[in-house]
Amino acid sequence: MKTKSTRKTKAAALDRDHALYLLRSMIRIRRLEDKCAELYSAMKIRGFLHLYDGEEAVAVGVLEALTRDDAVVATYREHGHALIRGVSAGCILAEMYGKQEGCSRGRGGSMHLFDDKTHFYGGNAIVGGGLPIAVGLALADKMQNRPNVTCCFFGDGAVAEGEFHESLNLASLWKLPVLFVCENNLYAMGTALKYTQAVMDLARKAASYDIPSHAVDGMDVLAVEAAAKQAVEAVRAGEGPHFLECRTYRFRAHSMFDAELYRTKAEVEEWKKRCPIETFTQTLKSRGLLSEADLEKIERDVEGEIREAVAFAEACTWEPVEDLTRFVYSERRMS
Amino acid sequence: MQQLGMGQAVNQALREEMQRDSRVFIAGEGVGVSIHDSPMLPTAGLLGEFGPGRVKDTPVSEAAIAGLAVGAAAAGLRPVVEIMFNPFFTLASDMIVNHAAKLRYLSGGKSTFPLVIRMKSGAGFGAGCQHSHNLEAWVAHCPGLKVIMPSTPADAKGLLKAAIRDEDPVIFIEDMMLYFAPGPVPEEPYLIPIGKAEVKREGSDVTVVTWSKMLGVAMQAAAQLAEEGIDVEVVDLRTLVPLDKETILQSTRKTGRLVVLHEASRTGGFAGEICAVVMEEAFGSMKAPFRRVTGPDIPVPASPPLERFYIPDATKLVAAVKEIV
Ligand SMILES: Cc1ncc(C[n+]2csc(CCOP(=O)(O)OP(=O)(O)O)c2C)c(N)n1
Ligand SMILES: [Mg+2]
Numbered sequence: 001m002k003t004k005s006t007r008k009t010k011a012a013a014l015d016r017d018h019a020l021y022l023l024r025s026m027i028r029i030r031r032l033e034d035k036c037a038e039l040y041s042a043m044k045i046r047g048f049l050h051l052y053d054g055e056e057a058v059a060v061g062v063l064e065a066l067t068r069d070d071a072v073v074a075t076y077r078e079h080g081h082a083l084i085r086g087v088s089a090g091c092i093l094a095e096m097y098g099k100q101e102g103c104s105r106g107r108g109g110s111m112h113l114f115d116d117k118t119h120f121y122g123g124n125a126i127v128g129g130g131l132p133i134a135v136g137l138a139l140a141d142k143m144q145n146r147p148n149v150t151c152c153f154f155g156d157g158a159v160a161e162g163e164f165h166e167s168l169n170l171a172s173l174w175k176l177p178v179l180f181v182c183e184n185n186l187y188a189m190g191t192a193l194k195y196t197q198a199v200m201d202l203a204r205k206a207a208s209y210d211i212p213s214h215a216v217d218g219m220d221v222l223a224v225e226a227a228a229k230q231a232v233e234a235v236r237a238g239e240g241p242h243f244l245e246c247r248t249y250r251f252r253a254h255s256m257f258d259a260e261l262y263r264t265k266a267e268v269e270e271w272k273k274r275c276p277i278e279t280f281t282q283t284l285k286s287r288g289l290l291s292e293a294d295l296e297k298i299e300r301d302v303e304g305e306i307r308e309a310v311a312f313a314e315a316c317t318w319e320p321v322e323d324l325t326r327f328v329y330s331e332r333r334m335s
Numbered sequence: 336m337q338q339l340g341m342g343q344a345v346n347q348a349l350r351e352e353m354q355r356d357s358r359v360f361i362a363g364e365g366v367g368v369s370i371h372d373s374p375m376l377p378t379a380g381l382l383g384e385f386g387p388g389r390v391k392d393t394p395v396s397e398a399a400i401a402g403l404a405v406g407a408a409a410a411g412l413r414p415v416v417e418i419m420f421n422p423f424f425t426l427a428s429d430m431i432v433n434h435a436a437k438l439r440y441l442s443g444g445k446s447t448f449p450l451v452i453r454m455k456s457g458a459g460f461g462a463g464c465q466h467s468h469n470l471e472a473w474v475a476h477c478p479g480l481k482v483i484m485p486s487t488p489a490d491a492k493g494l495l496k497a498a499i500r501d502e503d504p505v506i507f508i509e510d511m512m513l514y515f516a517p518g519p520v521p522e523e524p525y526l527i528p529i530g531k532a533e534v535k536r537e538g539s540d541v542t543v544v545t546w547s548k549m550l551g552v553a554m555q556a557a558a559q560l561a562e563e564g565i566d567v568e569v570v571d572l573r574t575l576v577p578l579d580k581e582t583i584l585q586s587t588r589k590t591g592r593l594v595v596l597h598e599a600s601r602t603g604g605f606a607g608e609i610c611a612v613v614m615e616e617a618f619g620s621m622k623a624p625f626r627r628v629t630g631p632d633i634p635v636p637a638s639p640p641l642e643r644f645y646i647p648d649a650t651k652l653v654a655a656v657k658e659i660v
Binding site for chain 1: 364365368369370371372392393394395396397398422423426460461462463464465466631632633634636637638639640641644645
């Protein structure tokens with residue numbers, strides 16, 4: 001059983017294009033989330049909105065380890081995952097607006113992004129609800145001899161649900177190709193990890209099901225990517241599930257209603273010093289891989305992308321209420 | 336009289352009962368340290384007043400939350416636990432349906448389970464169907480559970496206090512939209528008996544039976560219909576189980592017409608039960624076919640206009656009443 005602690009980022013040669021891609025991806029998520037917050041204040045987006053600021057390195061690093069055919073299961077804090085997986089910012093925003101051109105036709109909203117083309121099996125508002133589904137997706141791949149991996153994201157809060165334990169056990173027992181990715185941001189709503197887990201070293205949970213696990217610095221995109229690649233490789237090789245605990249932090253409130261009385265400003269500021277975007281920017285600059293001009297171009301491009309996405313969502317349309325009963329059941333005949 | 340939202344009224348009930356009876360404790364996700372800092376919410380301030388020994392923040396573990404209530408109730412305490420939203424009931428349901436509801440019967444009456452499960456429900460805040468799904472008919476279908484769905488802050492206070500003192504498991508469902516609609520609540524402690532409906536408006540032409548948030552819709556429609564000379568009697572069930580058949584039958588025998596209004600979807604909804612009771616026991620007095628005004632048979636959509644369409648409104652109720660009057 002391997003339960004390794006945080007690995008050091010290797011200072012090995014880093015491909016410039018790849019590095020810029022990682023940085024751009026994290027910035028795309030951050031700017032999309034910033035825009036969501038703004039649109040929420042403007043009441044364009046309703047319901048519960050959970051933003052990913054601070055955790056970008058997790059989605060970006062992990063998704064980089066997957067192929068187009070692999071499946072992804074995420075939580076209600078999933079805008080970034082959908083975006084990096086390849087769902088357009090326009091379709092994501094349209095979904096949050098509740099418009100029919102949204103990736104779930106406006107029926108799901110912020111917590112229920114879904115996209116079949118990119119094998120993005122959802123946003124899920126049920127804490128822990130994604131894990132058993134990931135087991136099923138992986139089972140289907142295994143039964144049909146497909147070389148795919150299912151990547152399942154969930155929070156530290158989900159570790160307390162029975163579905164977590166049942167899923168890890170079954171995936172291990174049947175040697176299913178699942179990568180379990182725990183986004184440990186230390187809080188489940190306002191409840192700190194120390195109040196929810198008797199054993200706070202979450203990687204050890206996986207070890208108890210004989211699942212190889214690693215804890216990785218979730219603020220370091222290269223570390224996440226390296227760990228994810230290694231784990232995915234092993235999963236794809238038929239070794240059974242792997243578990244990755246990404247130690248991270250959410251900079252913003254849990255959702256848009258959160259007075260944040262459960263943590264100090266100083267704690268948040270301390271973590272912000274480890275902002276995955278800023279630290280990676282510094283790393284790249286110090287290695288001479290990123291110029292101010294590069295950075296400006298990325299920001300400009302992303303700004304354009306988000307501007308277009310908002311314009312798209314604004315121009316999208318409401319589904320007519322007559323269509324309301326569509327898609328409760330399949331419109332296909334029996335196969 | 337004090338004006339409180341339903342969350343505040345629930346808060347007052349919890350506080351009074353915790354002061355009165357040291358066996359009462361609360362547990363749930365964020366019932367102590369909440370992300371919210373609003374006095375409108377049900378458990379605000381209780382941690383400060385009663386401490387972590389009796390206000391227990393739990394991990395995200397619905398099965399264990401419901402289960403701890405079952406065990407603690409059997410062993411002499413009076414747990415009031417919270418399942419954050421009605422759809423999460425499914426994760427807690429084994430402990431509620433297979434245990435809380437059945438163990439008293441299974442033990443030949445040798446054990447009792449004086450516990451309360453509080454849940455938020457209701458559509459209208461754009462959160463989508465995994466947060467908005469009214470499942471009262473599911474729990475009402477399980478013998479052994481009592482089911483309360485108050486429509487006013489004052490009823491919520493008196494009914495919750497009664498539920499906490501009751502000897503049986505009670506499912507107490509609060510529509511979240513009602514947290515933010517203040518109404519008069521008596522300051523002093525009082526109980527409202529479980530199993531008693533209330534005629535919230537007297538009328539002679541048609542009976543509208545409803546509960547929870549839909550009471551507001553019924554009252555609004557009744558006011559509109561009054562202008563057109565149709566006199567609506569509004570029966571607020573307050574408690575679904577045990578069902579106050581007497582009040583329903585008295586009203587329907589008087590008016591001879593019945594419309595049942597609920598937000599939950601139609602098929603298998605609790606309106607069917609009300610209609611069946613009236614059919615079986617007051618058929619001879621009825622002058623017209625019954626009508627149900629309910630949410631459609633779909634999951635609650637997140638999209639604002641679609642969600643608005645989902646929730647029954649006064650226009651739909653007025654139309655249904657006019658069909659049979
Ligand atoms: C089954 C279930 N129980 C409770 C909730 C309410 N809830 C929403 S988010 C959350 C905290 C989850 O924390 P975590 O898994 O750490 O994810 P994070 O929000 O930190 O990303 C809770 C309890 C829910 N959505 N689903
Ligand atoms: Mg968390």
